[in-house]
Amino acid sequence: MAALFSAELLKLRTVRSTWLLLLSAQVFTLAGALGPVVSGDDVSDPGTWSRSAAHAGLAAMFALVLGIFAVAGEHRHKTITETYLAVPLRDRVVAAKVVAYTAAGLVFGVAAAxxxxxxxxxxxxxxxxxxxxxxxxxxxxxxxxxxxxxxxAAIGVGVGALVRNLAGAVAAALAWIAVVEGVVAVLLGDDLARWLPLAGGQALAGMGGGGLSQAGAGVLLAGYAALIGVLAAWTTLRRDVA
Structure with missing residues (x-):
């Protein structure tokens, strides 16, 4: 596992998409953080500072896309075959990607913060x-x-393994965040909507979440990451590579 983890970190460092997404996340965070301050909110109110800084959490959309690239990107560039030939135990490959990209997500988060x-x-x-x-x-x-x-980032790895088409996986993930979760929230009501992934992230960053505590939101997102990761490993073992 250590060798697999090191290989994934090497891939992360040497592909342009990692650095482009990291830079885009910083630009997004900077622009978003300026909003509450320049819009006329009380700049001496600590609540304004938190609302501004919380855009570092919304930069998680870029970490999500990064995670999707972990598997779906390899399918797009036809490198996944070589990966599985080198390591026939595919579940270990997925596990190494989850760990490596979670670490990359931490780096994205620290930079955005x-x-x-x-x-x-x-x-x-x-x-x-x-x-x-x-x-x-x-x-x-x-x-x-x-x-x-x-x-x-961890959830993105799972999504990329489940939906191996890169464009489809990215489009589905962003559509869920931008549209689908909002519609589902209206249908379910606030009591159930707070258990959805985006709502959990918002609660984790102190942006609401329907009463879900920050600790509870962390457990919720960890649960989503674990569940999707297990499903991704299970389906990867049973699918053809192509």
Whole structure:
């Protein structure tokens, strides 16, 4: 497993998509973090700082796409055959990808959290507000945002293994986030909608979540990642490579 993990980290470091997604996540976080501050919210209110910094959590969409590339990207570029020939135990390949891409998601989260923190601090100071870098709620938001990125990266690996067409997997995942979960939430009602993945991520970053605690949201997303990972490993063992 250690050799597989190292191989996945090498792939992550040497493909352009990793760096493009990482850069895009920072741009998204920076633009989003500026919103609450420049829109006229009270810049001395700690709640404004948390709302700004929480965009580091929303950058998890880029970590999700990164995770999808782990398996679906290999199918697109026809490299998955060589991977499985080198390691016939496919479940170990999936497990190594989940671990490696979860670690990459943590890196995405830390980078986005740093961008969100610096952007919020600079914007607040520029607007003449008093910024407290030690605010507890702000750091809870940032920590939750990092965890959200890691969880969505792991979920992305599972989605990419289940839906092996890269474009289809990315489109399905983003459609769920942008449209489907909202529709499902309306149908289910708030009490059930809070258990959906995006709502869990939002609760983890302190952006709501229908009363779900931050710890509960973390357990929820970990459960989603584990469930989808198990399904991905199970289906991978039973499918043809092509």
């Amino acid at each position: 740093a961008t969100g923190f610096v952007t919020t601090a600079v914007a607040v100071k520029a607007k003449g507000g008093a910024f407290d870098a030690a605010d507890t709620e702000l750091w809870r938001t940032l920590a939750g945002s990092v965890a959200w990125n890691a969880a969505f």
